[in-house]
Every structure is written in C-alpha cells, then in structure tokens.
Amino acid sequence: MTADKRVGGAGRPRRRRPLLPRIPLRHLLPLLPPLGICALLTALGFLTHVLSPLSGLLLLAPVLAGLRLDARHTAAVGAVALLLGLLVDGRAWSPGFAAHWGGLLTGSVLSVHAAARRTALERVLARVSEVSRIAQAAILPPVAEEFAGTLVRTRHYCAAPDATVGGDLYDCALTPFGLRVIVGDVRGHGAEAMPLTAATISGFRDLAYRTRELRSVAIGLDARLTPRLADEEFVTAVLVEFGNCEIRTVNCGHPPPLRVGTDVKLLEPPKPALPLGLRPDPEQYRFRLSPGDRLLLYTDGLIEARNTEGTHFPLLEAAAEALTDPLPESALARLYEQVTAHSGGTLTDDVALVLCQPSDLRTHTGLTPGSHPGAPEPPGLLGPLEPPPTLSG
Known part of the structure; x- marks a missing residue:
C-alpha cells in the first residue's frame, strides 16, 4: 500500500484547495475607493511624519463606505481603517491614542449600522416598488x-x-x-x-x-x-x-x-x-x-x-x-x-x-338581449346612423 493515493482510483491527483477563497472582482471593485483613501492617508502620515492627526481622518473611509456599500463591505473597510489607525498611532504612541482610535472605532461601528439600515430600507423600497409596478400593470x-x-x-x-x-x-x-x-x-x-x-x-x-x-x-x-x-x-x-x-x-x-x-x-x-x-x-x-x-x-x-x-x-x-x-x-x-x-x-x-x-x-352583430342577426333595430335605441358618404364628381 503506497502513501501516494489517488482519488477514486482514477489516476488523477487530488486538487489542492486555495488557502484564501476566491472573491469575484465585482465584489472587490466597490471597496477600492474607501480602501484607496485608507492607503493614501497612511502614506501621507508616514511621509510627513504627522501621524496622529491623520489617523483620525481614516474615519472618512468607513463613513463613505456606509453611504454606498452594504454592512458587510462597510465592516471590512472599517476593520482595515482600525488596523491602520492602530499601526499609525501605535508607532507614534501619542497621548491621544485612545481618543483617536476610540473615535475611529465608534465611527466605524456607526457606519456599519447606518449601512445596514440603509440597505434594509432599500430592500423595502424595492419590494414596494415591485408591488406598485404589479398593481399598476393590473390596472392598466x-x-x-x-x-x-x-x-x-x-x-x-x-x-x-x-x-x-x-x-x-x-x-x-x-x-x-x-x-x-x-x-x-x-x-x-x-x-x-x-x-x-x-x-x-x-x-x-x-x-x-x-x-x-x-x-x-x-x-x-x-x-x-x-x-x-x-x-x-x-x-x-x-x-x-x-x-x-x-x-x-x-x-x-x-x-x-x-x-x-x-x-x-x-x-x-x-x-x-x-x-x-x-x-x-x-x-x-x-x-x-x-x-x-x-x-x-x-x-x-x-x-x-x-x-x-x-x-x-x-x-x-x-x-x-x-x-x-x-x-x-x-x-x-x-x-x-x-x-x-x-x-x-x-x-x-x-x-x-x-x-x-x-x-x-x-x-360584428352587436346583438342586444332577445335580438337575432338580421332583426330590425329597436327604434330609438341605437339612434340615427351617420349618412353614407357621397360620391363626388
């Protein structure tokens, strides 16, 4: 019995699972603007050596994400901002570290909550719009x-x-x-x-x-x-x-x-x-x-x-x-x-x-109750008929 086993005896090697799950590109594209803000602020902080004030500006990333993305993507952006804020303020270890990072944490949590509320309202609005569309189609x-x-x-x-x-x-x-x-x-x-x-x-x-x-x-x-x-x-x-x-x-x-x-x-x-x-x-x-x-x-x-x-x-x-x-x-x-x-x-x-x-x-018989094809029209019921067109010339 060999150690090199084959799957199902078919002679094919077992496929290795990737260490990280593959994420579709359409899921990553919405994250690029807020993550780009995080990267830009972090780079400016290290280049200018003004770290503590810039760490508070990292809050812009989760706030902007909460305005456009769902709660899950906003939470991902907030986590990145928190890690970068910990890195920036942690290196400077300024006395205001707790205030800066605590404000960033609070803002990130509130952004996630706002994103969840907004997406829930959007789903309700979509359902109401669909019901309205169906109702209008039934009317006309x-x-x-x-x-x-x-x-x-x-x-x-x-x-x-x-x-x-x-x-x-x-x-x-x-x-x-x-x-x-x-x-x-x-x-x-x-x-x-x-x-x-x-x-x-x-x-x-x-x-x-x-x-x-x-x-x-x-x-x-x-x-x-x-x-x-x-x-x-x-x-x-x-x-x-x-x-x-x-x-x-x-x-x-x-x-x-x-x-x-x-x-x-x-x-x-x-x-x-x-x-x-x-x-x-x-x-x-x-x-x-x-x-x-x-x-x-x-x-x-x-x-x-x-x-x-x-x-x-x-x-x-x-x-x-x-x-x-x-x-x-x-x-x-x-x-x-x-x-x-x-x-x-x-x-x-x-x-x-x-x-x-x-x-x-x-x-087109246009029958009325009790009438039959060819029957004379009841006088006064239908009214006078338009006169036939006259031939000119």
Missing part, C-alpha cells in the same frame, strides 16, 4: 388582442416619473352587447390620479357587461364617480360599442374618435355632453365602418402636445401617414414617434392610444 395592462373580430392595440405613456399609470385610462370589454371600449382622462398625474383611474375602469367593467344601452353605461358611471370627485373635478371619457358595419359612441367631454380609412375623419358628436362628474346627459351616435377602416381613440395629451414654437400636434396629417401602416403595432409606434419628435423628445402630459381594426365586419 397593455392590450394586444382580438375581440370578436376586432384587433385592439394600445400604447400608453405616463409623464409622472417612476409611474406607469397616471390620469389616462382605457379598457376593453367583450359583452353580450358587443365589444365595448372606453378611453378616459382623470385629473392629475401619477399616484394622485391612480385611485380615480382604478375606480373609473372598475365601474366601466361592471356596467359594460350588464347594461344594455351604452348611454346608460355612461350615466351609471357618472353616478358612481360623482361622490369621489371634489368640486370642479371631472373625468372625460368616450365609450365605443362595435356593431355590424358600424360603431356607437357616447362622448362625455372627451376628444372625438378618429376614423382612418378612405379618408381621415373625426367622429364628433353633433351635441356635445359634459364630462363625467358634472351630471352629463349624453346621446348615443352611430358611425359607419367600412372594410379596412381603423378607429383611433386617444387622450388630450396627443392633440395638446406642442413644439418649441407652441404649435399643437397635427393629428389628422400625422394619422393619415402613420396609421396606414399594415401592422397595427407599427402604426401606433409610428404615431407615438411622431408626437414625441414634435414635442422635442419629451412629452409633458400622459398619452393613451387605442387602435381598433375590425378584421371582418360581418362578425
């Missing part, structure tokens, strides 16, 4: 789906920093009465507008599924939001219901939808209505949809974007160019790039964009 998720033959794509920009939900809102609901879409704008930005934004979306989802008339959805939403609004506060909103070769709209003080097809036209209500929260009495209006038409719903952040000269964003011209892109996602992206470029690269207001494109108009 991006939409890229097809609802009963209608492609719906959304684009949203929140002007408030560190927020994804502000005063602009949108939602879609595939109901027994057809696809219904809302786009609205509440007062405020960021976190201050989030509760009202969530209440508006929640109210729409509840009413859209069980309220027959679109006009009644708007009136019911007004009744729900009014108690939550302060004086002179309101919510603008436009509600759209997709039917057979048409859409039905109820507009409460909101910018009108834009229809893009053979022409570009704003679908303005003949009789304007007040915003939600101001007791509106809106009417429902019907507009035709032809094969290939697209419908853009938007908030006032789009049309009120200004350039350096104070000129508003030219919506009709920009939409005629951007929204003809074959892909709805690319069309919205081009329109958003245009308004961003127009405003100098930064938007100062929230912007919500919803692009709807019926892929097959024959699939």
